[in-house]
Amino acid sequence: MTATKAIHLAYPFTEEAVRALHAGEQVLVSGKVFTGRDRFHKHFADGGALPFDFRDAALFHCGPVVVQEGAKWRVVAAGPTTSVRENPYEPAFIAASGVRLIIGKGGMDKATLDACARHGAVYLQAVGGAAALTAQTVRRVVDVKFLEEWGAAEACWQFEMHEFPCVVAMDAHGGDLFAAVRERSAKTLANLLSFN
Amino acid sequence: MTLHEKLLELIANTASHLPADATAALEEAASREEAGSAAEMILRTLLANAALAAASRTPMCQDTGTLTFFVPHALRGAVTPEAIAAAVREATAKGLLRRNTIDSATGRSYDDNTAPGAPVIHYTDSSTRTIRLLMKGGGSENMSTQFSLPDATIAAGRDLEGVRRAILHAVHRAQGYGCAPGILGVCIGGDRATGYECAKLQLLRDLADRNPDAALAALEERTLAEANTLGIGPMGLGGRTSLLGVKIAARPRVPASFFVTCAYLCWAARRGSIEI
C-alpha cells in the first residue's frame, strides 16, 4: 500500500471527483451524508419513494445512537454496519439515486463494484467500531425520515459531517482492495502451510 | 461505594475504556505500519476513538456486545444474578449499553438487556475478590470457529502442527469481518462447549503475559508472527497487523475427539475488573 495523504471530499461529490479516486486512498468526507441500512434498502426495493435527493451525496450503512436534546438531535455513536446485507439492492439504488459515495464496513459484491464503475460511485470503508469518534464528525443532524416507523437505528438520517475518515475500498475503475488483500493473503497462507 | 454502584462502575468502565495492554498493542502496531498508510490511519483512528470514549465515558463501539461476568464463588452470596441484572438495567437506562438483547424465538427486544440467560454469569473458583467483565461484540463473535481434527480440508492432523494450521485458517477466514486487528483465544481439546468456554477465557489474559507451558508459548509466538505476515491488516484493508495476540490453553479430551476452538475478539477488547 502506498503512503498517501488523505484527500478531502466535500459535498457535492461530483462524478469527476469520485472517478479520480483509487482503491487504497484515504479520504475525509464532509457534507451531506444520509444513513440507510436494512429497512431503508427494503423500502427502496419494494418500490418506495426515496425520502431525500441523494444525487451527488453519500449513503452511510449505519445505525446510529441518537439522543434528543430539546428540539435538537445529538449523535452519540455512529459506526458503520456490515454492508454485505445490502448487496442485493445496492446496484439498483446507485443507478436510481445518483448517489456517489457508499460508506460502510466489509466491502460489497461484484455487482455493486460494476454499478460503481457504470454510474461513477465508490465504496468507502469507515473505521469499524470507531463509533465515538465518528459521532464527533457529525456536525449537525439536519433531518430524519421514517423515525417513528423504523426506530432510530434504521431511520434515514441526514447528517452534515465534517472530515469523516474513510478508505476507498472499491473504486469506479473496478479496483477492489478487499479482493486484492484476500487474494494476496490466500497465497501467503498457502505458502506458510505448504509441506516442503 | 455500594455493590450496585460498583457493578455500575464496572460496566461503565468496561464499555468506555480500552485496557492498557490492548492500547499498548495498538500503539505498537500503529508504529509498525508504513507511515502515512491507510493501515496506520485506521489504527490511529481506533486509538483516538478509545481516548475519546474514555474521556467522555461513552461506549467506544456502538455494539456493546454480550456481557459475560466472571464472579469468584466466594462472592456468590452478595453478587447474585439479580444484583448484576439490576446494574445492567440501570446501565442500559443511562445509555452506557445499547439495547442489544433479542428474544431468539420471537424476535422481540428485551429493552433493558436482561432476560433468562442475559447477561451471562460464570461463578469461578478464583480465590480473589475480583469480578471481571468481558463485553464482546457480535461481529467478532461471528468470527469465532471450532475445528474438529483431523480436518482434511485444511490438512490438519491431531498434533500441534494441526493446531497451527487451524489457527492460521481461522485468522484468514475472519478477514474483512470482525474489525481487525483482533485477539485470538484458543483451546486445544475439551468438548464442544468447554472448548468455547476455555477459548473465551484466554481472551481475558494480559496480552503481554507468557504462557507457562513452553510448547504452547512457542506456538502462540509463532502463530502470531505468521498471522501478521498474511497482510490482512486493520479492517482487512491490508497492512502488517492482522492480530494483536494469540493465547492458547489445552484441556483434556476423550480419545475420539480433538477440537481446536478459536474465539475471536475484535480490537475493541473490552474487559474490565473491579475489587469487591
Ligand code: SF4
Ligand atoms: S467487531 Fe468489535 S469493534 Fe467491530 S463493530 Fe463489532 S464490537 Fe465493534
